[in-house]
Amino acid sequence: xxxxxxxxxxxxxxxxxxxxxxxxxxxxxxxxxxxxxxPGRFLNTGIAxxxxxxxxxxxxxxxxxxxxxxxxxxxxxxxxxxxxxDICYHNLPVCIVSVGGGFCYGAQGYTHHGLEDLAVMRCLPxxxxxxxxxxxxxxxxxxxxxxxDGPAYLRLGKAGEPLVHAxxxxxxxxxxxxxxxxxxDGCLLATGGLLAPTVQLADELHREFGxxxxxxxxxxLKPLDHEAIRAAARETPILVTLEEHSSIGGLGSAxxxxxxxxxxxxxxxxxxxxxxxxxxxxxxxxxxxxxxxPAAFVRRALAEAGVIPPSAPSA
Amino acid sequence: MPMLSSSQVQSRAVRMRRxxxxxxxxxxxxxxxxxxxxxxxxxxxxxGVLRVDPRNPRDPNRDRLILSKGHAAATLYAALEGAGFLxxxxxxxxxxxxxxxAGHVSHHVPGVEFSTGSLGHGLPLGCGVALAGRSASPDLPxxxxxxxxxxxxxxxxxxxxxxxxxxxxxRLDNLIALVDRNRLQGLGDTEAVLKLEPLADKWRxxxxxxxxxDGHDIPRMQSLLSRLPLAPGQPSVIILHTVKGKGVSxxxxxxxxxxxxxxxxxxAQALDEVGQGHSSGxxxxx
Numbered sequence: 001x002x003x004x005x006x007x008x009x010x011x012x013x014x015x016x017x018x019x020x021x022x023x024x025x026x027x028x029x030x031x032x033x034x035x036x037x038x039p040g041r042f043l044n045t046g047i048a049x050x051x052x053x054x055x056x057x058x059x060x061x062x063x064x065x066x067x068x069x070x071x072x073x074x075x076x077x078x079x080x081x082x083x084x085x086d087i088c089y090h091n092l093p094v095c096i097v098s099v100g101g102g103f104c105y106g107a108q109g110y111t112h113h114g115l116e117d118l119a120v121m122r123c124l125p126x127x128x129x130x131x132x133x134x135x136x137x138x139x140x141x142x143x144x145x146x147x148x149d150g151p152a153y154l155r156l157g158k159a160g161e162p163l164v165h166a167x168x169x170x171x172x173x174x175x176x177x178x179x180x181x182x183x184x185d186g187c188l189l190a191t192g193g194l195l196a197p198t199v200q201l202a203d204e205l206h207r208e209f210g211x212x213x214x215x216x217x218x219x220x221l222k223p224l225d226h227e228a229i230r231a232a233a234r235e236t237p238i239l240v241t242l243e244e245h246s247s248i249g250g251l252g253s254a255x256x257x258x259x260x261x262x263x264x265x266x267x268x269x270x271x272x273x274x275x276x277x278x279x280x281x282x283x284x285x286x287x288x289x290x291x292x293x294p295a296a297f298v299r300r301a302l303a304e305a306g307v308i309p310p311s312a313p314s315a
Numbered sequence: 316m317p318m319l320s321s322s323q324v325q326s327r328a329v330r331m332r333r334x335x336x337x338x339x340x341x342x343x344x345x346x347x348x349x350x351x352x353x354x355x356x357x358x359x360x361x362x363g364v365l366r367v368d369p370r371n372p373r374d375p376n377r378d379r380l381i382l383s384k385g386h387a388a389a390t391l392y393a394a395l396e397g398a399g400f401l402x403x404x405x406x407x408x409x410x411x412x413x414x415x416x417a418g419h420v421s422h423h424v425p426g427v428e429f430s431t432g433s434l435g436h437g438l439p440l441g442c443g444v445a446l447a448g449r450s451a452s453p454d455l456p457x458x459x460x461x462x463x464x465x466x467x468x469x470x471x472x473x474x475x476x477x478x479x480x481x482x483x484x485x486r487l488d489n490l491i492a493l494v495d496r497n498r499l500q501g502l503g504d505t506e507a508v509l510k511l512e513p514l515a516d517k518w519r520x521x522x523x524x525x526x527x528x529d530g531h532d533i534p535r536m537q538s539l540l541s542r543l544p545l546a547p548g549q550p551s552v553i554i555l556h557t558v559k560g561k562g563v564s565x566x567x568x569x570x571x572x573x574x575x576x577x578x579x580x581x582x583a584q585a586l587d588e589v590g591q592g593h594s595s596g597x598x599x600x601x
Contacts, residue, residue, distance in 0.1 A: 040451070046484075051439040051477035058443015058461070061429065063375065081433055082474075086440060089430050090422060 004135035024070035053082035060092035101155035102244025103287035119249020133195025134164040177228035183212030187232035238305035247272035318363030328358035331393035342410025348560035348572035350390030357394040369399035383437020384466035385420040400426030435472025445490035457489035468500025483522025488544040497559040530555030
């Protein structure tokens, strides 16, 4: 995703002379091409995220489009009030980019786990919140963000995520869910890096049991595709959300907010990081599986809903 | 906008104080003392220093003033009335239900560039504005300047010093910081709360060109602010020694008048003490 981001940003910057990239001293070996191509519009603002966000707002208020870039919580929580007051209040075209969302930096410890960003960014007025699931979604989302008149938050993984979309989905738009697998045997709703394992799991379930769970990718958490969620609630017996984020305030919460305003809805299960801290840490896969594998979680949920046999062994 | 004479600025500052007093009284609002320490500065800035024009408020080449100590909003709004951005009727809406003239500076108010109210935000914004004003060629002057008015208590905020590093590193000489050194903050004397001195030395050490002046000496401020930057290639900071609540005897140098609102009797006395000023417009006459 990181490479897709930079390649796309370089193309956008070549076409838009008002596009700036600010980094909080992060991006070794990836920011250099942009810096070389657009030296007047690239700034390493140093390890000073509050100032970076304020500078971005000042530039944007004078007609520029600005991207701020850093790791995990640094470009978001460290300067949250600047994002709230300086960027969102003035509805400025600043895109905050965080690389290493979720457990990308799992073994680096809790300081580097991006687990509350979606919740916090989602509740800021004017903010568009995007967590692409693969490099294709990253490119398309970034191209759409570069046309927005207001602020956006773009949560990236690291590098080397698998391609989920074989081709550009023709119906891509910010605020729209993408249907990756049609079906009515439950609905799996994924965002960010859990998209690829979710699609893989749906295919496994189809092979093993002949069932067809619907798979929705939700690269945009705000604005959320309410209609796709309502349709899933009407047409399938269970909804399971999958995200690398706290169980509070992320995709699962956002879907619950939609369901709670409908009557007569199927059950919802959230695969998310529990609201708890543990001293032991590990790599991204280990952290994802720390409280049980996503595949086992989904299988159990679908079995409870009667979609697959209750005794189904977990993969 | 042509530079007003010192006496014209002086009468505008009187008029601003009178408006601000009526506004905070009507709204039962606080922060009048913090406004009065910068009333003379704002009168100087809007009296011909700032290249702004109420008839062309979106001019991309206008100077931008950022009142980082956003709690002094009433006095800024009064200055914007003096400069022709607002009417007296606008001022009368201050602090009332449904008004856009909020107790902390709002960019929805004509003439205001940035909403403020949380301290430490203005100087980073000013850095971005100044950066946007830099011309493509170093031989050309900047298209516009950024003026950031900060409180002295605000100097406690770490973000001020992040921006101070940034501005000097990038040689933003179209950035001018103005520090209202009234020596009082939320709970008392700045030196008792979190020592700032030697403040000018700190700014010098951060790479800024520094001047100090009496923030109520209008001719001196006019002179300093008409010869900016203080040094080419460096951001400028002017530390203005001021009196919180300046102009009203019972408000001067008191922490309490950061919070209080004048009752009818106090309003009458305060209006009497700040003087008469001109009722409308004549200070603009040649």
